[in-house]
Each structure stands twice: as structure tokens, then as C-alpha cells.
Amino acid sequence: MAVPWYATDLTTLLLDMSSTTGWTALGGGAAGLNAPETDVFIQGSNCIDKSYWTNKTKGMIYNMGGGQTIASGDAVYMWLNYTAPNSLAIEISGGIQVLIGNLTTAFKQWYVKGSDTYAYGGWFCAVVDPTVDANTQTGSPTSTLQYFGAQAYLPTTAGPTKGYPFIIDAFRHGRVINITGGQVSDYATFVGMASTNDTTANRWGIFQAIDGGYLMQGKINLGQAGGAVDFRDSNRNISIANVKKVTAGFNAFEVLNVSSRVDWTNVQIAALGIVSKGTFVATDNATINKDTCVFTDMSTFSYLANSTILNSTYRRCGQITQSGATFTGCVIDKSTATKAMVASDVSVITDTTFISSGTGYGIEGFSTAGNYTLNSITFTGYAAGVSGTSGNEGIHILASSGVVNISINGTGNVPSYHTAGATVYITANQKSIYISNLVSGTEIHVYTTPGLTELTGIESSSTSWTWSYTPDDSSIFITLIKPGYKWIRYDGLTLSSSGISIIATQQADLGYSNPV
Secondary structure: OOOOEEEEOOEEEEOOOOOOOOEEEEOOOHHHEEEEEOOOOOOOOOEEEEOOOOOOEEEEEEEOOOOOOOOOOOEEEEEEEEOOHHHOOOHHHOOEEEEEEEEOOEEEEEEEEOOOOOOOOOOEEEEEOOOOOOOEEEOOOOOOOOEEEEEEEOOOOOOOOOOOOEEEEEEEEEOEEEEEEOEOOEOEOHHHHHHHHOOOOOOOOOEEEEOOEEEEOOEEEEOEOOEOEEEEEEEEEEEEOOOOEOOOOOOEEEEOOOOOEEEEEEEEEEEOOOOOOOEEEEOOOOEEEEEOOEEEOOOOEEOOOOEEEEOOEEEOOOOEEOOOOEEEOOEEEOOOOOEEEEOOOHHHEEEEEEEOOOOOEEEEEOOOOEEEEEEEEEEEOOOOOOEOOOOOOOEEEOOOOOEEEEEEEOOOOOOOEEEOOOEEEEEEOOEEEEEEOOOOOOEEEEEEOOOOOEEEEEOOOOOOEEEEEOOOOOEEEEEEEOOOEOOEEEEEEEOOOOOEEEEOOOOEOHHHHOOO
């Protein structure tokens, strides 16, 4: 592959604030507009700011000269700064507002910050999808998106009395960083993506470096249809921003191109908000390796067969769609979905723990009758009992008819289940008693000691005999009876996890053959 390449789909609305042309002051104070402002910009080399005010709502709005088309799911990214944040109204009262409309007197208003959510001030990139309901509006705006701006509301007279505290810099629309390329000693990385995002010439606002990690608001495409990526990184902390004026699927990771490779080791991603918590989807069956990762409060994950997830935790996340992906040593902790994992192949899920949130299944699958094996899968906090219909069972069996046999191997426990109609048999950690070298026609019985309760038996064997059991270390003895042969009793046996194997040594009973 080639060197990593990081590109964006952002479309520029305005980057150069070299004059006040096209700008209209809102709330009065047109003389207070200042551009170019060359001291406090965040992108490029200039910005625009507005002089102080108190107990009023003021700002500025820019005329693009014609309606703009913003694709479904995309948003406006606008850099804003207010240098006296404690004088603002709280967010729900409209402390800082993004404005989009068709006239200077007709625009919608989205509340994005306030003194309660912006206490320390500084530059931030506001993100607004114009299809999302606005908090309020001025006049009667139409669907034409021609004017873009922002304003701030100071509810008291205790505001700034000097300077130009309200600042707007670059604004664009879009959502995606596309990543391709990557090669030995120069893989695509989170570091490389943030470095490109954060250059003064770019300042995309999609994936930026912050103290202790990175802040994401948008979509990251790992590979494209026309170009694969080799993305490998480790020991990273990523926060998904608490963006509120977007749709649920706004924040996302998507893996594209079957030739792509994505390796994450000890990568931690946590959602800070609830509107768009972040999804991960393998659209193409690329090679995906995640090891010792932690995902917290995110939304859905969707994998394919070439995905391998090791020793990773999904804490309070949405549904995981397995589609043949390998899961080993993982913890699925308190999923927020009605089924923590939808599985197509439970045989490649091993040494994994499902912890219930109190509602929802652990694993949903088993869509056809047949035999299945759960390997060291533990279910904690799910509905008690074996069969139930509460919706909080360990497994949800989708087969509506026939017989589903589930064997539990290793350290896993027997889960509760909800069946759509199939008859279900679950056996845990089965071991066997195996007796070989038998004389055909031998009568065999297995009894508990004490109690002499018969556990199983057969009236006439072949030359070998097998019986499966669930280990519980119960004491037993076994009898072999065959006319013409001495009666045999095997004592001191237990139903252990090691199984029992006996080579029979049946001797002819000469007294039986030659009675006195």
C-alpha cells in the first residue's frame, strides 16, 4: 500500500473572514463587527468577532448568496468562541445558538452551549444537522439554507464591558474523514488522523487531539471502495462528543474494502452523550483485530467473519451483530439492547461473559434445529430457572420447531433460555463412563452410594458401553452381570470431570457352568 491518506468530505461555507462583507449584525451593534480579526483565529489566518453587550441577544449571520444543499445525515461544523462564558445564559435558555435560515430575519436557532456546559470557555466546534428540530426560530424560515451564523444570549447586565468577546471562525458542512493507505512502519493511525485534522489550515473539527486522548464528532471511514487502508494503533483513549443537534447515527466508524486491515490494541472509546453514541460496522469483510479494547456507552457494533475480538469489553453498549466473528475472552456488560449479541456461529464465541442489565437476552440465535456447543460462556444476572419468557433469559432460541441440543463445555454455566417453539435440551460439561472389553449381553447398572439409587443401566450390552453425565463428584458403583460369568462390582468411583474409563475383565464362573 501507499502512505496513509486522510481526507474529508467537508464542503466549505466560509473560511476567509477578511472583511465584514456579507455579514449582518443581529441584535444591533453593526459597528461592532470586526473582520479580519487576526489575533484569536482557530483556522486559517483570520476570523470575525463582535463587540461586548449585556442583557441582550446579539450575534452575526452570513449570506452565502444562495441556498446550500446539505446531504442527509451531514451537519454544519462551525467554530465558535465566547471569552466571557460565565455571563451566558444556561444552554437550555440559549446561551450560544447556531443560526441557519433564508433571511436575516428568518432563521432557526439551535442551542449548543451555555454557562452550565461551557464554564471554561475557549474554541469549540459546534455541530448542527439542519434537519433536526431547532429550539426556536426567528420569523418564518423556509427550507432554503442560505444564511449561517451564531448569536449569544446574556440574561443579565453582568456581562463583558469591553473587547470583542463573541467570535466565529470557519464553517463547513459534511461529516466524514476518509482514510486510505498505510504500510509497514507507516500505518494509518489515530495520531495521524488527528494531526491532519488539527493543522491550522484544516481544523476540520471531526477528530481532534485533546488532553489525554482524542475527541470525535462525525464519521471515520476506514478504507473506501476505491482504496484499502492498513490502520494499526494501540493505547489510545477516544471520547465521542456529546453532540445533541444531530441524528442517532451521526457518530460512526465504518470499515470498507475487503483488502483493508484494522488492528486496535488497548483502544478505549467512550460516548459522552446519548443522542449519537457511536456505531462500528464492518461493511466489507476486511481483516479486523481488536485486542484488550474497551467500549463504553456506545451504540451498535456489526462484524463479519474476518473480525477477531480478543479480551475486550463492551460496557453498556448496544447490540453486537456477530455474523461469524470470533470472540474470545470478552465481557459483554449490561447491554442496553434487547439482545446483547445476535450470533450466527456460537462455536467461535469462547471464554466470554455476558452480564445482564436486568432486561434483554444475552445471545440470540439458534435459528434452526440441531446441535450447538457453548464453550466457556458464562451468563450472569439473567432470569433464574431454565425455560422462561421474561425477555431476560441468557439465550433466545429462534428455531420454532424441531429439537435444539446445546452442550455446555468448559467453565460456562447453564443459561436460562426462551424458545420460539423448538424443544430444547441443555447438557453441561458432559463426561462419560466408558467400559470396553465387555462380553456381549452383559447387564450393566450404575448406582449412587449411599442411597443405592440407580442412575442408569442396560439389560444387554455389546462389547462396549458409554453413558454421558454432568460432573458433580457424586460417589457411585457399577455392576456387571452376565450369566456364566462372575458378578463384578466396581467401587470407589465418582462422577468427576475426568470421566471414567474401565477395561472389563470378566471371568467365567466355573461353578455356574458345572453346578454341584
